[in-house]
Each structure stands twice: as C-alpha cells, then as structure tokens.
Amino acid sequence: MVDDRLRPGTASDEVTSASTAIEAAVLDNDRYRLLVENIVDYAIYMLDPTGRVVSWNRGAQRFKGYADAEIIGEHFSRFYTPEDQATDLPRRALQIAATEGRFEQEGWRVRKDGSLMWAHVLIDPIRGEDGTLVGYAKVTRDLSERQATKAALQQSEQHFRLLVQGVRDYAIYMLDPRGRITSWNKGAQRFKGYADEEIIGEHFSRFYTEEDRATALPARALRTAATEGRFEAEGWRVRKDGTRFWAHVIIDPIRGEHDELVGFAKITRDVTERKKAQEELDATRARFIQSQKMEAIGQLTGGVAHDFNNLLAVVLGNLHLARKRLPHDRKLLQFIDNSIQAAERGATLTKRMLAFARRQELATGNIDVPELVRGMAELLQRSIGSTIPVGTQFPLQLPLAFADASQLELALLNLTVNARDAMPLGGTITIGARDERVIAEEVAGLKPGRYVCLSVTDTGEGMDEQTLARAADPFFTTKGIGKGTGLGLSMVHGFAEQSGGRLILKSTPGQGTTAELWLPEAETGNLREDATQPDPALPALQALTVLVVDDDPLVLMNTAAMLEDLGHAVLEASSGEQALRVLRRTDDVDLVITDQMMPGVTGAQLIEAIGSEYPALPVILASGYAELPEDQLAGIARLSKPFGQAELARALVGTLRSEGQVLAFRPKHG
Incomplete structure (x- = not known):
C-alpha cells in the first residue's frame, strides 16, 4: 500500500510547499532587515503608533548619534528642536501621515550631542491587513552640507544684491534680451533720476540722445555685447529731467546653463567731471603752447621791427637830407616826398608790429x-x-x-x-x-x-x-x-x-x-x-660835439649826417666799450646819443657808466623798444626810432633844456 504522503499532489506536498514559502518569506524578511540595517546614508527606523522608536539602522545611528540600546523605546520627538516641540510638530507630523498617507518636510533636527542638522524627513504609516495602524516608517536624510551650500549661496546672493543696490557711484542694472530694464540700483536712480517703479520694464534706449537713437546706437550696443561678449563706450546720456551727462558704459551679456542669452548686465558711470577736467587740462595745455608760440612770434616781430626801424631811420634821414640839397625841381621833389611818405607809412607799420609785440616806445x-x-x-x-x-x-x-x-x-x-x-x-x-x-x-x-x-x-x-x-x-x-x-x-x-x-x-x-x-x-x-600839440620854433643851438653810439653802421652814418647838417661835430662809436674809450680820450663831448640794443654793453649799461664817470654829461637814448630797464633810465631823454632830423633837433633842445644848461653854452666835463 502506498503512503498518501508520498504521492504527488497530496496534502503532504501542500505542507512542504507552504513550509518552503514560509522559509522564503523569512529569508526575504531577513534580507530586507539586513538591507535596511546596513544603509548608512539614510536614517530608516520604525515608530509604534504612539511615536516611540522600535527599530534603528546604522544610518540613524550615524546621523543622530544614538546606539540601539539608547534610543529603542524612546519617543522620536527628542529629535526635534524646542521650537518645533513647542508647536507640537512631532504629533502633527504623525497625524498628517496617518490621515493623508504621507508626511514630508525639511527642517532642523537635533543630534544626541545637541548639534543641529538639516534633515529631509519622510513618514509613511504602516497598517495591518485589516487596515489597523500598527506604526510608522520614518526615513531621514542629512542635508546639512547641501543646506549650508544653499545658505551660503543665498547669503552670497543677498550680499551681492545689497552691494549692487548700495552702490551710488555706478548705475548697475539688468536688461532682458530685448533691452527692457529688469533691475535698478541706487546709483542708477542717482545718475538718471528715475525711481524703480518709473523705469522697470522700460527700454533702456530712453537714456540715449536723439542723435544716438537716430543712428540705432542702443540696438548696436546690445548686438555688439551679444556677439563679441562686451560693449564699452563713452558718450552723452540723458537724465529724466532732460539734462545730459558724459557716461562711461559697459554692457556684458548674461547667458544660461545652455549658453542661451537671458539678458544683459549694464554698468554706467558718470564721468562728466573727469571729462571737464580733461578738457580744461587740454585747454590749458593748448593755451600754454599758444603762449609759447605767441612769445616766439612776439620776439620775432620785435626783432624784425627793430631792424626795420633802423632801416627806416636811414631811409627817412637820407631822404630829408637829400631833399634839402636837391635843386628846386618840382618833379624830383615830388618823387622825394612820395618816398618820404612811403617810409613814414613803413614807420607806422613798425609801430603796429611793436604794439603787437608790446615793445613799442609810446609817445x-x-x-x-x-x-x-x-x-x-x-x-x-x-x-x-x-x-x-x-x-x-x-x-x-x-x-x-x-x-x-x-x-x-x-x-x-x-x-x-x-x-x-x-x-x-x-x-x-x-x-x-x-x-x-x-x-x-x-x-x-x-x-x-x-x-x-x-x-x-x-x-x-x-x-x-x-x-x-x-x-x-x-x-x-x-x-x-x-x-x-x-x-x-x-x-x-x-x-x-x-x-x-x-x-x-x-x-x-x-x-x-x-x-x-x-x-x-x-x-x-x-x-x-598836451605833448601832441605843435612845438614852438626851436631855438638855435651853438655847435655841439655829439658822440653817436650805434652798432648798425647805416644808422650811425645817417645820424651823424643829420647832426652835421644841423651844424654839429660828430664822434662815432659802434659799441658801448668803444664809446667809453672815446670819452676817456677827450673832454670835448657835449652830448651822447646811444642805441639800446647793442651786443656786449647795452645802451642802459653805457648810460650807467657815463653817469658814474661823467655825471654832468647829457645822454639821449634812441630806441624803438618800450621794454627798457626803467629803474636805470629814470630822467633819461628818449628818441623814438625811426626819427627824422626835426625829431633829432627837438631831442637835442629838450635834453639841454632839461639839464638846465644855457643853449648857447658848451658844458665842460671832467
């Protein structure tokens, strides 16, 4: 007889099959328990319906700091901060999980040593086959590092935002890809005059002048920034009240993670004062260069006029002498008179040139x-x-x-x-x-x-x-x-x-x-x-001995000729040194006429030497220059170049009269 327990499909087979399933289930449970208990990156533990801990894995031990024996049977609310406990958050979390099937949150949790960690918490209810609540599964992850990074990022963003908003010397603001304003700092408000609510959403082209808008400069600026990575320029910009300021502008493109253009960062600085200072510096430099040019022109003009005066003095003097000696030929006299008029016009021109050079001897x-x-x-x-x-x-x-x-x-x-x-x-x-x-x-x-x-x-x-x-x-x-x-x-x-x-x-x-x-x-x-009134008839002078000093031989000869024509004896010297040697050789000189601009000893220096050695000797200074050493020439008679014979005769009379001498008396020296 065959035992029914050994037949396939009998009750014995069913028992064996059930036993195998139980063993497999137990094995699966053991594997699951091993899996959960060995996870170290998550705290995974069970709570009973009242919130007390009934299981504890390695991750929970690592995060929270409690060993199994220390925490099993304790209420999970100890992981919450006093503030959260005061608001009854642990109880409410379990209630939400029980009623809504899930509770999820991020927040601060407390370790065994009292330190805090930022945790992501997930609580799921656990129910029996009949739906009875038998406890809760709680999964916690430590996100402290991520939270610290996030907090640092937020703090950095806040600091940057405060920095940008607090800057007053630069207008720093953002544009969208079309050029409309999306942010506005205090510097922008100070430079441009617009408040946030007035300008956010408006196009930045309103800051440009009509001339720049007509040439589409705002659009070109954004296009250049987008294609070349930067736009930088200086130019006039317009404030809210319509006034202009000179601005230095930088526009940088802002791109997203996939290099898409998300907007522009625009930095503007008011450099009007710098521009004015540079313009003033340039103007000062230009004026300085111009003054140097004018000084050179003045020196050239004065030098040319001085030489031209000497030539005109010779021409006029010789013409006057020639006119006195020519026979009475009406046509010939007309030629001489025309020449004299032309020379006098030349003398007028030199006066104007010397006036320009400020070297003219004014009457x-x-x-x-x-x-x-x-x-x-x-x-x-x-x-x-x-x-x-x-x-x-x-x-x-x-x-x-x-x-x-x-x-x-x-x-x-x-x-x-x-x-x-x-x-x-x-x-x-x-x-x-x-x-x-x-x-x-x-x-x-x-x-x-x-x-x-x-x-x-x-x-x-x-x-x-x-x-x-x-x-x-x-x-x-x-x-x-x-x-x-x-x-x-x-x-x-x-x-x-x-x-x-x-x-x-x-x-x-x-x-x-x-x-x-x-x-x-x-x-x-x-x-x-007035000195401009006609002079009375000049009294006749007894013949004088006059020393004439001039480095120009033509002027020297012409002056001597005019003096001789007036009946005076003439001694000549071509330098101050030679004039002093002549005076030391003879005591017959009654008067000295000297030029000013001479190499070596000038006329002023010669007059000073004569005053020291021959204090009673009258001196006339012949010059076309006004810039003379007045402290050395006080009381010295002047004869303005170019001069004719009549001016020369008046100078002789005026000098001897001012010296208090009898005109017909020849003074003695020694």
Whole structure:
C-alpha cells in the first residue's frame, strides 16, 4: 500500500510547499532587515503608533548619534528642536501621515550631542491587513552640507544684491534680451533720476540722445555685447529731467546653463567731471603752447621791427637830407616826398608790429577823446563807406585819457573797420566814451584807478563764446581769405596793455558786439599842455660835439649826417666799450646819443657808466623798444626810432633844456 504522503499532489506536498514559502518569506524578511540595517546614508527606523522608536539602522545611528540600546523605546520627538516641540510638530507630523498617507518636510533636527542638522524627513504609516495602524516608517536624510551650500549661496546672493543696490557711484542694472530694464540700483536712480517703479520694464534706449537713437546706437550696443561678449563706450546720456551727462558704459551679456542669452548686465558711470577736467587740462595745455608760440612770434616781430626801424631811420634821414640839397625841381621833389611818405607809412607799420609785440616806445600824453574822434570823423566814414551810419555818444564832461594819440587813432580805426565787417547786411556803429572807476578789486585785469572807456558798438552778427575767447588771438580771424590778417585786435590789445589799460570784448550772437578800450585817466595837465600839440620854433643851438653810439653802421652814418647838417661835430662809436674809450680820450663831448640794443654793453649799461664817470654829461637814448630797464633810465631823454632830423633837433633842445644848461653854452666835463 502506498503512503498518501508520498504521492504527488497530496496534502503532504501542500505542507512542504507552504513550509518552503514560509522559509522564503523569512529569508526575504531577513534580507530586507539586513538591507535596511546596513544603509548608512539614510536614517530608516520604525515608530509604534504612539511615536516611540522600535527599530534603528546604522544610518540613524550615524546621523543622530544614538546606539540601539539608547534610543529603542524612546519617543522620536527628542529629535526635534524646542521650537518645533513647542508647536507640537512631532504629533502633527504623525497625524498628517496617518490621515493623508504621507508626511514630508525639511527642517532642523537635533543630534544626541545637541548639534543641529538639516534633515529631509519622510513618514509613511504602516497598517495591518485589516487596515489597523500598527506604526510608522520614518526615513531621514542629512542635508546639512547641501543646506549650508544653499545658505551660503543665498547669503552670497543677498550680499551681492545689497552691494549692487548700495552702490551710488555706478548705475548697475539688468536688461532682458530685448533691452527692457529688469533691475535698478541706487546709483542708477542717482545718475538718471528715475525711481524703480518709473523705469522697470522700460527700454533702456530712453537714456540715449536723439542723435544716438537716430543712428540705432542702443540696438548696436546690445548686438555688439551679444556677439563679441562686451560693449564699452563713452558718450552723452540723458537724465529724466532732460539734462545730459558724459557716461562711461559697459554692457556684458548674461547667458544660461545652455549658453542661451537671458539678458544683459549694464554698468554706467558718470564721468562728466573727469571729462571737464580733461578738457580744461587740454585747454590749458593748448593755451600754454599758444603762449609759447605767441612769445616766439612776439620776439620775432620785435626783432624784425627793430631792424626795420633802423632801416627806416636811414631811409627817412637820407631822404630829408637829400631833399634839402636837391635843386628846386618840382618833379624830383615830388618823387622825394612820395618816398618820404612811403617810409613814414613803413614807420607806422613798425609801430603796429611793436604794439603787437608790446615793445613799442609810446609817445604818451593827455588826450581829449571826444575831440580825437571828431577829428577822425571824415577818415572813419570814408573807411567804412557811406551806407553805414556812425553815431557818437559822449557825456558833457569827460576826463582826459593818458595814451599815445597816434596809436589810439590806429586802434579806433581798426575797431571801426572790424565793426563794419561784422555787418555784411548793414547796420549802425556807435562810438562812445565814459568815465569809469575801478575801486579795490581788479576788473578784467585792470588795476584800481580811474579810466576813460572808449567803446565801439555794432549791430552785426555777434560772436559766440568760443569765437569771443579767441577774437584777440594773433592771426585768428573770422573773415574770408584775403580779407583779414588776424592781427588787428591783437595789436589793439597790445596797445591797451602797454598803455596800462585793457581791451574788453562783449558780444552775443545776433545782437552785435561792443569793443571797449579802457585807458588810464590823465592825472594832471590839460589840452594846452598836451605833448601832441605843435612845438614852438626851436631855438638855435651853438655847435655841439655829439658822440653817436650805434652798432648798425647805416644808422650811425645817417645820424651823424643829420647832426652835421644841423651844424654839429660828430664822434662815432659802434659799441658801448668803444664809446667809453672815446670819452676817456677827450673832454670835448657835449652830448651822447646811444642805441639800446647793442651786443656786449647795452645802451642802459653805457648810460650807467657815463653817469658814474661823467655825471654832468647829457645822454639821449634812441630806441624803438618800450621794454627798457626803467629803474636805470629814470630822467633819461628818449628818441623814438625811426626819427627824422626835426625829431633829432627837438631831442637835442629838450635834453639841454632839461639839464638846465644855457643853449648857447658848451658844458665842460671832467
């Protein structure tokens, strides 16, 4: 008989199969338990329905610091901070897991040693086959490092945000890819004038000038930044109130993880003050270079005028002597007179050149300005033409000015012609004068004192600030080619400065120009005492012995010839040293005439030596220069080059008269 337990498909087989399944299940449970218990990167443990710990894996031990024996049976709320315990978070977490099937959260948890860790927590309910709650599965992961990194990143972002927002010297803001503003810092608000709510969302092109927008500069700037990685430039930008400032601009593209363009970072700095400082530095450098050029031109002009004066002195002297000796031939005398007039015009030109160089010897005297203007009325009207009327405005009483009358006439003629040229469509010219007083502070470079201000006003085109600033510069002119030398106003300026006054120009575009010539007021004297009045007949002099000193042989010969023609004996010397040797050889010299500009010993040095050795010997200094050592030449008679025989004779008489000597008496020295 066969045992039923050994037959396939019997109850015995079922028992064996069930036993195998149980063993497999137990084995699976053991494997699962081993798997969970050996996980070290997660804390995985079980809670009973009240929240007490019933299992503990290695990960929980590593994170929390408790061994199995220390924590099994304890309530899991000890892992929560006092703040979370105060809000009953542990109980609420279990309740949420039981009712909603899951509880998940990140937050601070407490280790055994009291330190905190940032944990990701997941709580799932565990239920029996009948749905009864038998406990909770709790999985915790330590995210402290990630949280620290995140916190550091947030702190860094916050610091950067505070830094950007707090910067006031730079406008730092963001643009989207289309150029619309997405952020705005305090520096941007200070430079541009817009508050956040006014500008966020607006296009940044509103900061550009109309000229830049017309050339599509904003779009080109973004395109350059996007394609080349950077845009940098300087230019004018516009504030909210419409004013402009000079800005240094940098635009950088901002790209995402996949190199897609997400926007632009724009940094703007207001460098208006730096630009102004650079412009002032450039202008100062230009003025310095210009002053060096003008100094060189002035020296060249003065040197040329000095040599030209010597030549004109010879020409005029010889012409006058030749005219006296020629037979009475009307045609021949006319030629001589024409030559004399041409030479005198050349002498006038040298005076203007020396006025420009400020080296002219001025024949100053008292001038009745209204009378001088009336005396020039015909000349002025003829010079400017009949289509432009000239009016005058003078007070009933005006003090006398102290200046060179001939130079003042030239200056007035120059200013009047300039006024005419400024009115191509016609207009009027007004010549006026007034009494002015400068008290304590200097006015436009004038020293305190009283002045006569002669003005020429036109109703012409006027000048802008840039043109006005350069109007008196040598060789600067607004006239067409061949219509102006650019020396007119500079010569007037030189004459005014040398006279102790000032040329002041006032002008407004479209409203005309006023040129004011300020001249010192005469302190004493009147018109009858004016040096410009005709001299009385010169008294005859007894024959003198005159020592003439000049390094130019032509001038020396010409001066000697004029003196001999006047009946005087002449001794010649070509240098100061030679003149002293002549004086030491003889005591027959009655008077010395010396040039100033000589190599070696100058005229001033020669006069000083003569004054030391021969204090009673009169000396005349012949020169065309105004820049002479006045401290050495006080009381010394002057003879302005070029001079003719009449000027030479007057100088002889004036010198001997000032010395208090009898004109017919020959002084003795020794």
